[in-house]
Amino acid sequence: MVTDQLGNGYDVVVVGGGAAGLNGALMLARARRSVVVIDAGAPRNAPAAGVHGLLARDGIPPAELLERGRAEVRLYGGHVVSGEVETIARDESGFAVTLGDGRTVRARRLLVASGLVDELPDVPGLPARWGRDVVHCPYCHGWEVRDRAIGVLASGPMSVHQALLFRQLSADVRFFSHTMPPTDEQAEQLAARGITVVDGAVASLEIVEDRLVGVRLSNGTVISREVLAVSSRMVARAIFLAALGLRPVEHPSGAGEYIPADATGRTDVPGVWVAGNVTELTAQVGNAAAAGAMAGAQINADLVAEETREAVAAYREPFSPASEARVSELVTGDRRHGL
Numbered sequence: 616m617v618t619d620q621l622g623n624g625y626d627v628v629v630v631g632g633g634a635a636g637l638n639g640a641l642m643l644a645r646a647r648r649s650v651v652v653i654d655a656g657a658p659r660n661a662p663a664a665g666v667h668g669l670l671a672r673d674g675i676p677p678a679e680l681l682e683r684g685r686a687e688v689r690l691y692g693g694h695v696v697s698g699e700v701e702t703i704a705r706d707e708s709g710f711a712v713t714l715g716d717g718r719t720v721r722a723r724r725l726l727v728a729s730g731l732v733d734e735l736p737d738v739p740g741l742p743a744r745w746g747r748d749v750v751h752c753p754y755c756h757g758w759e760v761r762d763r764a765i766g767v768l769a770s771g772p773m774s775v776h777q778a779l780l781f782r783q784l785s786a787d788v789r790f791f792s793h794t795m796p797p798t799d800e801q802a803e804q805l806a807a808r809g810i811t812v813v814d815g816a817v818a819s820l821e822i823v824e825d826r827l828v829g830v831r832l833s834n835g836t837v838i839s840r841e842v843l844a845v846s847s848r849m850v851a852r853a854i855f856l857a858a859l860g861l862r863p864v865e866h867p868s869g870a871g872e873y874i875p876a877d878a879t880g881r882t883d884v885p886g887v888w889v890a891g892n893v894t895e896l897t898a899q900v901g902n903a904a905a906a907g908a909m910a911g912a913q914i915n916a917d918l919v920a921e922e923t924r925e926a927v928a929a930y931r932e933p934f935s936p937a938s939e940a941r942v943s944e945l946v947t948g949d950r951r952h953g954l
């Protein structure tokens with residue numbers, strides 16, 4: 616990607632240039648804030664051919680969407696820089712952000728939009744198919760795999776739910792219980808929806824001519840499948856926040872780890888906001904962008920409040936206790952001189 620020169624200091628440093636970070640930066644740049652997006656260039660949906668379910672841009676390639684976003688940020692004077700943030704430390708007037716290549720930059724506020732890592736089930740051959748015929752999200756890829764032979768690999772707390780959602784898209788869905796057999800209640804739901812449960816551990820995927828053709832069980836049986844839906848464990852990418860006391864915590868759903876924040880993205884650490892998958896594990900591109908925009912606006916409002924407090928203090932300076940004492944001193948002095 617084209618990359619701007621990194622300045623010394625900004626009102627806001629945005630860590631991560633996916634949908635969340637870029638939309639946050641867009642709001643800030645349009646509010647005439649100095650802002651830089653530092654981006655390591657590995658958005659979560661990079662393996663996917665298109666972004667789906669995004670109004671007015673459905674199917675756009677992920678790289679094209681981000682290129683458009685970067686251009687929009689730059690149009691308003693924002694900077695977008697390639698690099699990986701390694702550490703962030705607090706200093707007297709904000710934050711010192713250090714990149715892996717040794718560059719540093721100062722920030723009054725931080726917007727962290729670094730996304731998450733999908734930790735995939737440990738099945739040989741599976742990671743290479745991720746985003747192609749190994750999928751996770753019915754809203755991202757479901758339409759594209761409609762009416763196909765779909766397998767669902769039990770690999771997380773939402774796997775049965777996932778199978779029921781994919782059943783909406785195809786009548787041919789099989790549930791591979793792998794290491795997580797369904798409960799009796801879940802088995803009844805699957806049966807009632809015509810989803811066959813395949814017992815036994817999954818050993819590998821069968822790939823022919825760069826296409827998934829089946830799922831091999833540890834007993835050697837191959838069940839023919841064209842698509843496999845899996846649940847990843849979703850873990851916020853935020854190790855660089857540790858020195859600020861912000862660490863990913865277990866999500867109540869059991870689906871992974873996230874950085875908690877309020878509805879506007881404000882964290883418990885003053886001056887630090889988060890947006891997108893780093894805090895909302897299930898956010899789609901549209902939600903991530905909206906959260907980034909919200910956080911950007913909130914950061915601007917926070918800076919406006921700080922600047923207004925400072926302006927009021929300066930405005931009041933002629934009437935501050937020190938200047939009142941000076942006025943009284945002058946009046947007394949004037950009387951002494953009989954004026």
Ligand SMILES: Cc1cc2nc3c(=O)[nH]c(=O)nc-3n(C[C@H](O)[C@H](O)[C@H](O)COP(=O)(O)OP(=O)(O)OC[C@H]3O[C@@H](n4cnc5c(N)ncnc54)[C@H](O)[C@@H]3O)c2cc1C
Binds near residue numbers: 657731
């Ligand atoms: C295979 C797949 C397909 C998907 N398809 C769809 C779809 O069709 N529609 C949809 O709405 N959603 C889809 N999603 C979900 C989508 O990927 C997320 O909603 C979206 O990427 C979240 O945006 P984000 O800005 O929070 O994070 P990301 O897009 O992941 O962006 C985070 C950015 O931060 C950077 N970064 C991380 N750490 C650092 C650091 N230390 N320093 C600097 N930069 C850093 C990363 O390199 C990355 O560029 C899909 C997900 C997957 C896995």
